[in-house]
Amino acid sequence: MSKPYKDIDPELRARLLEGAQEIDGATLSQLLFASLDWLRTNQQLVNSLNVFPIPDGDTGTNMVLTMQSAVDEINNISERSVGDVASAIAQGALMGARGNSGVILSQIWRGFAHVLENEEIMTAESFVSSLKEASKTAYKGVVRPVEGTILTVSKDISTEAQKALDGGITSTLELLERVVEAADDSVERTPDLLPVLKDAGVVDSGGKGLFFILEGMLRAAYRLPLDQPILSVQPLSLLDLDRAAESIEPGQDWEVIIDFSPEELLDLGPFYTKLEEIGTSIQVGEGDGMYRMHIHVQDEKEYEPIDYIKGLGTITNIAIENLMVQTAKPEQAHSLSDIRLQSIEPGEIAVVAVAPGMGLARVFASLGVTALIEGGQTMNPSTQEIMNAFENLPTDQVVILPNNKNIILAAQQATELTVKKVAVIPTVSVPQGIAAMFAWNSDGNFEATASAMAAALDSIQSAAITTATRSVEIDDVKVETGQVIGLLNGKLTCSGTSIEEVLIDILKEASTDKYEIITLYYGEDLNAMQANQLADIIRETYPKLEIEVHDGTQPHYQLILSIE
Amino acid sequence: MTIKTSRFAIVTDSTADVPIDTAESLNISVIPAVLTLDGETYVDGLDISRAEFYERMPDLRIPPTTAVPSVLVFEETYQRLFENGVERILSIHLSANLSGMFNTAEQAALNFDEQVKVFDSGQLTLGTGFQVIEAAQSIVNGLEFDQVVNTAKRFRERAYVLALIDRLEFMRRSGRVKWLRANIGDFLQIKQLVEVKDGLVNAVARTRTYTKAFEQLISIASTWKNIKRLAVLHSGAPEKAKELTERVVNLCPNPLMIVNITTVIGIHVGPGCVGLAVLTQD
Numbered sequence: 020m021s022k023p024y025k026d027i028d029p030e031l032r033a034r035l036l037e038g039a040q041e042i043d044g045a046t047l048s049q050l051l052f053a054s055l056d057w058l059r060t061n062q063q064l065v066n067s068l069n070v071f072p073i074p075d076g077d078t079g080t081n082m083v084l085t086m087q088s089a090v091d092e093i094n095n096i097s098e099r100s101v102g103d104v105a106s107a108i109a110q111g112a113l114m115g116a117r118g119n120s121g122v123i124l125s126q127i128w129r130g131f132a133h134v135l136e137n138e139e140i141m142t143a144e145s146f147v148s149s150l151k152e153a154s155k156t157a158y159k160g161v162v163r164p165v166e167g168t169i170l171t172v173s174k175d176i177s178t179e180a181q182k183a184l185d186g187g188i189t190s191t192l193e194l195l196e197r198v199v200e201a202a203d204d205s206v207e208r209t210p211d212l213l214p215v216l217k218d219a220g221v222v223d224s225g226g227k228g229l230f231f232i233l234e235g236m237l238r239a240a241y242r243l244p245l246d247q248p249i250l251s252v253q254p255l256s257l258l259d260l261d262r263a264a265e266s267i268e269p270g271q272d273w274e275v276i277i278d279f280s281p282e283e284l285l286d287l288g289p290f291y292t293k294l295e296e297i298g299t300s301i302q303v304g305e306g307d308g309m310y311r312m313h314i315h316v317q318d319e320k321e322y323e324p325i326d327y328i329k330g331l332g333t334i335t336n337i338a339i340e341n342l343m344v345q346t347a348k349p350e351q352a353h354s355l356s357d358i359r360l361q362s363i364e365p366g367e368i369a370v371v372a373v374a375p376g377m378g379l380a381r382v383f384a385s386l387g388v389t390a391l392i393e394g395g396q397t398m399n400p401s402t403q404e405i406m407n408a409f410e411n412l413p414t415d416q417v418v419i420l421p422n423n424k425n426i427i428l429a430a431q432q433a434t435e436l437t438v439k440k441v442a443v444i445p446t447v448s449v450p451q452g453i454a455a456m457f458a459w460n461s462d463g464n465f466e467a468t469a470s471a472m473a474a475a476l477d478s479i480q481s482a483a484i485t486t487a488t489r490s491v492e493i494d495d496v497k498v499e500t501g502q503v504i505g506l507l508n509g510k511l512t513c514s515g516t517s518i519e520e521v522l523i524d525i526l527k528e529a530s531t532d533k534y535e536i537i538t539l540y541y542g543e544d545l546n547a548m549q550a551n552q553l554a555d556i557i558r559e560t561y562p563k564l565e566i567e568v569h570d571g572t573q574p575h576y577q578l579i580l581s582i583e
Numbered sequence: 584m585t586i587k588t589s590r591f592a593i594v595t596d597s598t599a600d601v602p603i604d605t606a607e608s609l610n611i612s613v614i615p616a617v618l619t620l621d622g623e624t625y626v627d628g629l630d631i632s633r634a635e636f637y638e639r640m641p642d643l644r645i646p647p648t649t650a651v652p653s654v655l656v657f658e659e660t661y662q663r664l665f666e667n668g669v670e671r672i673l674s675i676h677l678s679a680n681l682s683g684m685f686n687t688a689e690q691a692a693l694n695f696d697e698q699v700k701v702f703d704s705g706q707l708t709l710g711t712g713f714q715v716i717e718a719a720q721s722i723v724n725g726l727e728f729d730q731v732v733n734t735a736k737r738f739r740e741r742a743y744v745l746a747l748i749d750r751l752e753f754m755r756r757s758g759r760v761k762w763l764r765a766n767i768g769d770f771l772q773i774k775q776l777v778e779v780k781d782g783l784v785n786a787v788a789r790t791r792t793y794t795k796a797f798e799q800l801i802s803i804a805s806t807w808k809n810i811k812r813l814a815v816l817h818s819g820a821p822e823k824a825k826e827l828t829e830r831v832v833n834l835c836p837n838p839l840m841i842v843n844i845t846t847v848i849g850i851h852v853g854p855g856c857v858g859l860a861v862l863t864q865d
Contacts, residue, residue, distance in 0.1 A: 381770065386771065535792045
């Protein structure tokens, strides 16, 4: 990987190092703003480092939102000692933590801030101690720490920082240099420590995110730009265009995607500069001499990228989508607030459920859920959002169903922030959450109810069908981008060319003939007729089973299945 | 009709599901409840057979409703018994929390000073019926009125009903149970186990499938000790009742009763339910 700060003018570097023996509160704030900017610039890249070829676990997005919350908190304080700023970062990250990586990141900041608590400035020594405490706190926050993740990176940078200090480094900036290099190396080693990463051909996404956070600080110190990704070209298969279209801001009226082969070697610097003049949300992918360019542009500018790229080579494909129409879809008419929820009395046991999709939210409501949090696959709720859901209930006994493995940690963190009695039922899928609801009793004994709900998870099997976002081989299942894939109990189980084929395969794998009822929740990409046709196929194969079909409206997953 | 020779009499209503021959042999007077189907009024168990009711129920355009017999019906029943030489009456009815039957009986009883004691069984169907039978038996055994009341009281603590509700929509529509508000059961098929205890219908467990609920019902029943009387209840589901009977027949030393439950409760639980009424002893 290129390290642009290594090319820095030695004289400038020496001057900067000399001037950065210590860091005060204002500087730490500036560094954190830079972290956020740089992480955001590389957000899609971090998102694409996904072990499973499925559209979930947006680590980059989760870490950006967690850092955003930290930055917001800095802006809220008037005191500016390094201790004050660090505490604000820790507090903001804690409340804004989303996803497992966000929660671990917030723990890192917590440990970091703990050491600096009463400090006016940060010295090289206290920097090293902070990093050490940061790593320690992060490890403690996880029940079963896994190496080859952001945890390992936090440990490696702390070790390297200590070494650098012992070697006589006194400038915090020079320490930061070493820390960033250590982070980079550590991230590259993650596939050696965690086989799933190696199988998937990626490095750990959380570790990579932490690297960008640190590198952003260093780039700011060296006055390097923070708005242009270094690794500007990703393999085509990593380009996650679908998702980019989800966060549309004003001035992003059209989405233009152009496939082209340049006549000459593409000079990325000027290419990016030109594209940035035209629009935003720029992404470029490369594969086999082909490039794919993605951009959002204002109305009446939709043909500019085409005119420009025409001059660079041969265009093979153009896709233009009107985002104004897309955002104007009447989706607002179906918000969570339209759903009638069970009321709850003080002293009763309330249930908070995270639901990806309106249909699934309605199903949860029909089982007596008291509060719903939107989110799941693409948008993980923050610790703050979860905590607010607890606080808004009129009872002080609450059970939460995260329904996603990437939300469990944030839910646990939220339980530590409320005085209410909260049990986290570790549901990793929607069907598990629904199974848990069948064991819920609002008038029951709290501990007994929580353990009955947790025990109910074993009574069912969960399956999901989606489209592979890239080619990979995991657990002996070979998957090509765009293929239909089936997951059984969270494990990649089969792949195929049609939903029907994968559906039958996965039911076979689940020993479905030993069960009684299959519930199909169809996603927003399917309609009721298609779902019923799929149900008919199951009926033919398993005539003795009951089949129920419901509109789940979940994104990304054409089908979520419960077999019980 | 046999000539009443006892000084005391038991009155109940048709929702107690006391079999006709048992009622006759123990001199129990049964006041029939009333229901309305598609605009027409029927007397429970007389104008319409229970089998016919459950068969028609799913096709009714207007949800059927129930009505408590008038105060007058109770007064006439009490009056007739007194004219036949009865001195005191114990009038046992279904849970006052769930029906107006108890209050209507109380109003009628006001006209007879202290001679009529109206008793809230806190139960439904044979949960009430078992108390009625035990009280009537104690009269036959020659107990004094206070002792007859005490018998009913003692068995009120020992009567229990556990049932498997096949479709929640009927119970939800009835509005009788607090925990079944809002949109519960709108989407997923839910099989609900309920109990009748202390005059209320409580949720016991929810499952996705009939088989699971059925097995849970049996596993709860198998924990019951010292069973004196046991009845298999069903709402127009003789096959399911037969299956349940086979599984629980050995739990009780006395002959098992199999009862197609009163239409008045059937309206609130819908067809296809099975359950058990049990009476235990010390």
